[in-house]
Amino acid sequence: MTNDHSFRVVAVSTTASAREVLARQNAEGLVAKALAELVTGVVLMRETMAPDLRVQGLIRGAGGKGTLVGDSFADGGIRGLAQVRTDPKLFSLGKGSVLQMMRSLLNGGVQQGIVDVGEAGGIGEAITVYLGESEQLVAVARIGSRFSESGLLTCGGFVVQLLPEAERGTHAIMTQRLEDFPSIDEFLEKPDFSAQLLLDELLYGMPYTELARSELRFHCRCDETLVLSALASLNRDDIQSMIDDGEGLDIHCDYCGKDYLIAVERLRALLESS
């Protein structure tokens, strides 16, 4: 936050965690780019709105060709999902593609909003619209990613938020700076790209105080207890018929690719305990 309380800036480098998300999803091409930027977007959203709560973002590609999910948790864990059943080359963030943001509220509710990504012109731009329309924040978000033949090179982004106390002079400087700010790709191309690099450029010449710094990592939330509790919500007849089949269950986590083998004895125990 600038020392005069005019602006708050959140900057992230998501390269390593986004790379892992893409690897788990076997994502390629435009799907990979959109997914890397989506998980970056949910991290920025969480850090801006509610660092201690979960934020999820869902993108439906233009023409209904595929769905992407980004999931960001308070402990810095990130995961993502790419469900593109058609040719990935047909996936597009053009006209008709939408971003749906959902964040948990302290009272247990969910705040959400939908933005047309094609109209906004990108994922960062769509988040800017969401922050303005659904969260009533005067803010600018930018997100970018760079790829080589072999995959993701760098990925990151930022949110600059104008605070109610902003002084007119500082406001004018920052508005001009954001207008003239080079494309985020220029920063992503630097060999020493980092969140700090973005902060230094955005807040150049403005005294500021670092309020927080946190680590990000790929982390899936699935575990056997969660799988069993999901199974427990099935009705008794369905569980009984799995037991009668005698082969147990093989459950696959779409986020991380882990397989859970649930033996028949576990299913039987589930029936007895319920």
Ligand SMILES: [Zn+2]
């Ligand atoms: Zn998992």
